[in-house]
Amino acid sequence: MTPDEFRTYGYAAIDWVAHFLEHTREYPVLPDVEPGSLVDTLPKSGPEQGEDFTQILEDFEREIVPRSTHWNHPRFMGYFANSSPGEGIIAEMLAAALNPNGMLWKSSPAATELEEVTLDWLRQWMGLSDFWFGQILDTASTSTFHAIVAARVRKGAASGPLTLYASKHAHSSIEKGALAAGVARENVRLIDVDDEFRMRVDLLEAAIVEDVAAGKVPFCVIPTVGTTSVASIDPVREVLAVGRRHAMWVHVDCAYGGSTAVDPRYQPLLDGVDEADSLVVNPHKWLFVPMDLSVFYCHNKEWLRDAFSLVPEYLRTAGDDRALNYHEYGLPLGRRFRSLKLWFTMRSFGRVKLAAMIHAQIEAAKGLAATIAAHPDYEVCAPVHFSLVVFRHRAGDDFNQRLLEAVNASGEVLLSPNVLGGQKVIRLAIGNIQTNRGDLAAVWALLQEKAAELK
Ligand SMILES: Cc1ncc(COP(=O)(O)O)c(C=O)c1O
CATH class of the missing domain: 1.20.1340.10 (dopa decarboxylase, N-terminal domain)
Known part of the structure; x- marks a missing residue:
């Protein structure tokens, strides 16, 4: 061309x-x-x-x-x-034009340093301490996999099979990451939750004690802030205490919920996260940055270097403390210029606007949940902490299934299914930058219209 x-x-x-x-x-x-x-x-x-x-x-x-x-x-x-949004689309085009490979500082000084700068800005916006070392990966699944591998390496030679813990509502990427890191499936322990879908710390402790007695070696626990099924919030600080007692790596999955911390009002929801060993937050979920951009923060970058650094002759460069070679801290060698779209987004909106948009979406979700809960035919099935509303029609599983299919088939909206406590539920997640209250009113009207047709 x-x-x-x-x-x-x-x-x-x-x-x-x-x-x-x-x-x-x-x-x-x-x-x-x-x-x-x-x-x-x-x-x-x-x-x-x-x-x-x-x-x-x-x-x-x-x-x-x-x-x-x-x-x-x-x-x-x-x-x-x-x-x-436009900001990210333009950044993706420009990144493609430069087409750098950010594996080494030398292979792309700008891509490397912009990643450092944007992740430091994001860290500050989230109210995290200055020791966090960030890197951009494609997805939360990859970020969590990195945490699990680093945790395994940090544990050192183990006297028995390694065991990992998360809640029953944890994302499947955790179990997958553990399997890929060589943890046997029966050693991924999914801990039961309380009536607000939070990991039960007493059961976590009991499972660890049982595993240790059986000769197993607990090495990693992963609480979630904003679970996929119901956006519940595990008690990170209590999980941390258990993790510390048993010398385990604590990784926090705040892939979805973490973005809310750019608004100080929501930082209490991430209480304890700053004291974890690692965390993942996905700006490509809820910071209005296009796919794909997951941020993996680790408390100490040397732990990652211990797990991932392997430098063949052809990648050797002159040592310089300020020249960060990202490939030494993770699995990928080749790295896209993802930080450009984060930079454009952060600069074009500014923290205040991003925080206001997230706050407005949370308020809208709470408003919709109140409307749904007030209707005699429906129930809201989980507390609304973020922008996810989980609800069901009282007419039973089959009805909820048909209702979901009917609204989705209209092309007017896309909602997704789940099963909670053995019952079919409908998930409505607000997060697109263009969604407004008119959209929510229209979706609620559509649900009622389709429900009336199905009766
Ligand atoms: C809480 C949570 N963790 C992890 C993931 C996996 O995200 P990714 O698609 O970036 O791997 C998701 C996806 O929805 C999620 O909701």
Whole structure:
């Protein structure tokens, strides 16, 4: 592509994005497509000769967009909603233009140092102490995997099988990370919760004592601030006390809930996190930064170097204390320039605006939960600490299943299912930057309309 062609197609693409961002509500959130429809539509093999770029852009619009589940839609309220505003989109384009590989300081001084700067800013915004060493990884799953590997290395030679603890409501990435780090499945202990879905510390202690008596070696415990199923908050400070007593690494999964700490009002929800050994927070979930950007903070960067540093001759550079070679602190060698989109987002919005947006979404979730709870046909199934509302219609599991399918099939909204206490529930997660109270009112009206049709 020549620079002139880039201008032509680039402007066309920007125009498309601007239109899309302005008119996202006009798209169905969930596409009405069958599995295999794109595979069956596109050619069975790649073109021998290059194709006309106008045609390629047209095919993007004709074949890709209508088969997309629109995460960037204000009525995407499934899983944990995310956002890709203009700031992040522009940053992603510019990062792609520079295309650095931030494995070493020398391979990209700017990418390396911008990562240091933005993660230090974020650390301050979250009210964390200045010893935290941050790095950007793709996902919380990868971040937590890093914590588990570092915990294992820090534990040293163990006299028996290593055991790891999290709550029954912990994200599956914890169990997966443990398995990938070589912990046997039966040694991942998922601890029961109290009536507000918080890890029960008495049961944690009991499980550890039982495991030690059986010759096992507890090495890591992972409380969560903002669980995926109900956004519950484990008692981090109490878990920490247990972890310290048994010389375990304490990693906190605040992939979702952590972003709220940019507003000091919510920092008490992260009480104790600053004293943990590591934590993960995902700006790509709820800090309005596009996928993918997970931040992994570790209390001491040397613990990561012990676990991950391996420097072959071809990666050796002259030592300099200020030249950080990120590849020595984690699994990936090649590293995308992800910090650029964080920098653009932090600068363009500023902390006050980001905090206000998160606060408004939490207030909106609480307001909606109150409305739902006031309706005789519905119940709200978990306390609303953040922006997730978990509820169910009182008409039973089958009805909730059909209700969810009906609202999602309308294309007007995307909600997601879960099972809580053996009952089917519906999760409504507010997080997209464009979601407003009108969207929430419309979704609530739609739920009632579909419920009336199903009765
Ligand atoms: C609490 C929590 N932890 C971890 C994850 C995994 O996140 P990722 O998709 O970044 O691996 C999720 C995903 O929703 C989550 O909610």
